[in-house]
Amino acid sequence: MIGYVCKYTPIHIISSFGQEAVKIAPRVSGFNRAETLMHPNICTYAKAVLEECIDSGICNLVLVNCCDSIKRLYDVAKSTAEFKYVYLIDVPRKRNRASDLIMKNEMMKFIRSMEKFTGKKFDRGKFIELVNTRKDEIHKKSAGIKIALMGSRIKSSTLRQIEEAGASVDFDFTCTGNFTKSTVLEKDEDFLLSYASFLLNSFPCMRMVDNRDRIRVLSENSGELDGIIYHTTKFCDAYSFEYAVLKKSISIPMLKIETDYTEKGNGQMKTRIEAFVETIKSKNTQHRGNYGANIKDDILVAGIDSGSTSTNVAIMDKNREILSYSIVRTGAKSQRGAEKAMKEALKKLGIERDRLSRIISTGYGRVSIPFADREITEITCHGKAAYFLNNEIRTIIDIGGQDSKVIRLDDGGKVMDFAMNDKCAAGTGRFLEMMSRTLEVPLDEMGKRSLNWKEDIDITSMCTVFAESEVVSLIAQNKEIPDIIHGLNKSVATKTLSLANRVGKKEAYMMTGGVAKNIGVVKCLEEKLGSKIFIPQEPQIVGAVGAALIALESI
Structure with missing residues (x-):
């Protein structure tokens, strides 16, 4: 068995x-072995391959x-005892006749290396037979939401999440995607040269000098697509440039995701993918009005938002009146928090x-609530509730316990686009909670205390841990507490503004989540946005209200 990646x-x-x-x-959960052999900041995919090979016993590469x-992966594997055979092929970066000849020469060298490794002679007839029996790679045609994958190679677990969200991958335009007709080799021709041309003229990855076919093929097939999921790998920036071009030139809904190739971020990835598919489904259906017209008078529904910090429930009647709500701490078990709320x-x-x-559930713990009839992402629920509470709202800023997100709505209240923070907790409620403990100021008092600031202090570190060290340093310099809190509020506002810029800022703004109760953060955000922010009467239950509204629609 010989492993390969390209x-x-x-x-x-x-x-x-x-x-x-x-x-x-x-499919790795971490880089325990890989980071002892490679630099921590090297491409996470290269580390994942090394980790997978060692874990699964793949010793030939x-x-x-x-x-x-x-x-670098080649260098490491070559000098690591676990590997028996490691070979590196020098593939040209252009697609022309000269490149075909270079590639043919590389394959001849590879054949000699394989002969030495296996102790067998190259079987020309068998090779030609194998190539000629290869079938054309044709994209799947399916009903429902049709997605194209773009960018770098994507994990199998992410592919499953796309399918579980109700979409199908009809085109794979990632760097491993291949849209080339099969070649037919003849025994009398220069078969290696033909094979070299066949490989080099496959669907080009970003390493190729001329990779315009990527966008051309996508454009030609755009009529068959409902959306694009663009994947980039942490510490690999090449595909980010293509994403920026596509964002400007393609009108299809597009979601950008970044992974480090471990399975640890699957929870947040699930939310993003499901919200993206829900957004597409919403655009493909007509807006439904006249809620409750066919609902019995005694019908009651509930939405339950299970977040990392709090779990919130809203109970609603057929007239869309909020009859009751609750906000409780989620605690160590999301199901227990849901039952309590x-x-x-x-x-x-x-x-x-x-x-x-x-009963409709939403939030990160939505999948862990057994008494819910259905689960919907918080992106869709917040969009639904925000427009219900104030139909002038076009941009929602939601800062919760472990993440922050910005959601853009169209004039009919449907989600147009959204952006979520990455795994880092900077700019979230958890960030402020940590700083509250460091400053020994109750969390619910931090907003008011910050309004009395005098010295304009900047907290430059976006990382929660480094920012805390910066705060400790400011305390040592005997800086005033209101000034430090104001600096923290500004850093939260700056982080949130970058998310707003990604989806495109548009008035009017609404802020939801527990941080919306922090007047200091709200004022800093208003200053950066240059606009007032609408705060609902109870900003923490907006997700639950949206879930309840969807529950009514489903009856």
């Missing part, structure tokens, strides 16, 4: 020697010089849970 790998040569060519699709990180909201009305006709 579509330019001549896998038919590997197979002709009786070796199984296995594309490495890393054929690589391509696609980037510096893979070259539901019990409290029901108690206020003096009814039992079986009186509720429909």
